[in-house]
Amino acid sequence: MKRRTKAMITLGAAGGLVAWLAVSTEPSDWRYAKLLLTQLPKMPFRYFV
Amino acid sequence: MPDYDVVVIGGGIGGLSAAALCQKAGMKTLVLEQSNRIGGCCSTYEAEGFHFDVGASVVEVTRAFDELFKRLEMPRERYIPLIPVDPIYDYCDNTRGVRFAYPTSVEDTARVIAEFSPEDAKAFLKFAEDYTPKIKGLVDNFFYAPSLGFMDTVRLIAKYPQMVSVLPMFVTTHQKIVARYFKNADVLASMAFQSFYAGLPPDMCAGLYAIVGLLEHEGIYYPEGGMIRIPAGIRQAFEDLGGETRFDARVVRVMVEGRRAVGVELWDGTQITARNVVGAINAKKLYEDMIGREHIPWHVWRGVRSLVLSMPCPMIYLGIDYEPPLNAHHTLTLTDPRIMNDYWSDYYLKGKLYVKDGRVEVMGLISWASKIDPSLAPPGKHVLTHMGLAPYNLAGNDWDRYKERYIDEAIATIERYIIPDLSKHVVYRDMATPKDLERMLLHPGGAVYGIQTDLSHMAVFRPANRSKCIKNLYLAGASTHPGGGVPAVVAGGIITGGLVVKDNA
Numbered sequence: 001m002k003r004r005t006k007a008m009i010t011l012g013a014a015g016g017l018v019a020w021l022a023v024s025t026e027p028s029d030w031r032y033a034k035l036l037l038t039q040l041p042k043m044p045f046r047y048f049v
Numbered sequence: 050m051p052d053y054d055v056v057v058i059g060g061g062i063g064g065l066s067a068a069a070l071c072q073k074a075g076m077k078t079l080v081l082e083q084s085n086r087i088g089g090c091c092s093t094y095e096a097e098g099f100h101f102d103v104g105a106s107v108v109e110v111t112r113a114f115d116e117l118f119k120r121l122e123m124p125r126e127r128y129i130p131l132i133p134v135d136p137i138y139d140y141c142d143n144t145r146g147v148r149f150a151y152p153t154s155v156e157d158t159a160r161v162i163a164e165f166s167p168e169d170a171k172a173f174l175k176f177a178e179d180y181t182p183k184i185k186g187l188v189d190n191f192f193y194a195p196s197l198g199f200m201d202t203v204r205l206i207a208k209y210p211q212m213v214s215v216l217p218m219f220v221t222t223h224q225k226i227v228a229r230y231f232k233n234a235d236v237l238a239s240m241a242f243q244s245f246y247a248g249l250p251p252d253m254c255a256g257l258y259a260i261v262g263l264l265e266h267e268g269i270y271y272p273e274g275g276m277i278r279i280p281a282g283i284r285q286a287f288e289d290l291g292g293e294t295r296f297d298a299r300v301v302r303v304m305v306e307g308r309r310a311v312g313v314e315l316w317d318g319t320q321i322t323a324r325n326v327v328g329a330i331n332a333k334k335l336y337e338d339m340i341g342r343e344h345i346p347w348h349v350w351r352g353v354r355s356l357v358l359s360m361p362c363p364m365i366y367l368g369i370d371y372e373p374p375l376n377a378h379h380t381l382t383l384t385d386p387r388i389m390n391d392y393w394s395d396y397y398l399k400g401k402l403y404v405k406d407g408r409v410e411v412m413g414l415i416s417w418a419s420k421i422d423p424s425l426a427p428p429g430k431h432v433l434t435h436m437g438l439a440p441y442n443l444a445g446n447d448w449d450r451y452k453e454r455y456i457d458e459a460i461a462t463i464e465r466y467i468i469p470d471l472s473k474h475v476v477y478r479d480m481a482t483p484k485d486l487e488r489m490l491l492h493p494g495g496a497v498y499g500i501q502t503d504l505s506h507m508a509v510f511r512p513a514n515r516s517k518c519i520k521n522l523y524l525a526g527a528s529t530h531p532g533g534g535v536p537a538v539v540a541g542g543i544i545t546g547g548l549v550v551k552d553n554a
Contacts, residue, residue: 006200013199020220031394032222032253039505045352046510048517049332
């Protein structure tokens with residue numbers, strides 16, 4: 001599989017995950033949402049560990 | 050020519066599982082354990098005739114062991130004899146006169162719940178009906194599949210389409226799932242405490258931990274002779290295959306040449322060369338302390354630095370001179386999800402211990418191992434351990450100074466809620482504080498579950514079983530995929546061993 005295709009799949013999956021997160025998080029989950037929001041910018045780096 | 054085909058750093062159950070599979074494949078394998086005891090936090094130590102489990106206190110999902118021994122083509126029963134534990138756990142609050150124990154059978158558990166909450170009994174059966182099929186998808190597939198990148202997730206779903214029904218459990222929280230079913234506060238508390246196994250409160254723990262409560266109804270077990278029997282059994286299998294284990298062999302450095310692991314260096318300067326290195330220790334410690342910034346690309350280094358350690362679990366070890374008035378191997382202390390959730394933000398993150406009515410109270414799990422295996426204590430005596438949750442750094446105090454007081458406070462909490470007069474029967478007491486766990490087991494921050502188990506540290510976002518930046522370097526243990534806890538770590542060892550064998554075929 002080409003690198004570009006892999007990158008597209010990766011981006012698509014990451015985008016899907018974020019969208020899913022957005023629709024499934026309720027206001028009552030604020031602590032979890034806060035945790036994930038603070039961790040979100042770090043996740044792309046963790047992907048490479 | 051390298052000294053070994055594979056060198057494994059750490060004699061915990063993850064490292065041993067990977068080592069055994071490598072040895073089975075004909076690779077000359079060496080396990081290096083820094084202490085003089087096998088197993089890390091899945092182990093047992095002896096003091097004054099009492100045998101205490103260091104950390105882990107029970108086994109769920111024995112199919113992880115069965116899978117390992119199936120791949121080794123050896124009989125699991127011979128190496129790790131397990132005793133069934135029933136009831137699974139006891140829920141007790143003497144201050145309110147509440148006490149019930151859950152048997153292994155789902156139907157019997159529903160009957161227990163029905164005695165005080167018929168509505169929740171029906172909900173429990175529905176919960177079991179809804180989530181039991183997901184267990185297969187999750188445990189039998191996700192557990193043993195590498196998660197090196199999104200493509201692995203795509204492949205896993207393509208191979209096992211039923212995994213799709215499991216994915217929402219990664220996004221939602223444990224609390225959200227159980228709160229959908231249970232209304233009675235005590236039933237909810239008994240179903241939400243499993244987030245404790247991830248070192249997180251229920252409203253921050255990934256929803257997939259909700260199935261742990263059901264997995265326990267497949268049966269929980271205790272190994273004959275204490276939890277050390279598990280690593281000892283895997284080690285025995287590994288050595289029967291020709292593997293070698295060295296104790297008091299602390300690794301200080303992974304030798305790297307041109308982004309390729311070529312061996313390890315011990316504390317005394319001894320260098321051992323190997324074709325492959327498996328770091329079965331905390332991934333953060335492996336990359337930061339044993340490999341170092343100079344060998345790691347900046348973006349990976351940033352990822353490593355961002356990993357959050359899991360909550361430490363201080364352990365209290367008590368030898369007592371009578372049979373305690375307990376009903377089960379495990380008894381829960383203060384596991385009301387509201388308390389556990391508030392504890393995180395109001396206490397844990399501020400370096401404080403939980404305080405109620407002006408008194409420190411400890412929350413967690415009492416384990417009464419000598420109920421199942423009386424050989425763990427002298428005749429007429431018993432062993433109790435308490436696993437709690439507490440911060441690594443205590444605000445305005447130090448664990449070494451605070452240790453004895455914490456034991457007093459733990460005993461007082463247990464007396465108040467569960468075992469009256471416990472303090473009069475304690476003949477031996479000790480504790481492993483988060484600092485002790487760090488010193489003894491070399492777990493940074495005393496984090497026995499390795500890396501925090503929230504969505505941002507799971508699957509592809511958890512340190513991979515095969516390093517993405519150092520060739521011939523592999524990882525095993527609680528801080529890597531699929532996560533912490535005895536069965537997950539064994540499953541991780543299976544993944545890692547499988548990758549080493551496949552890459553060297």
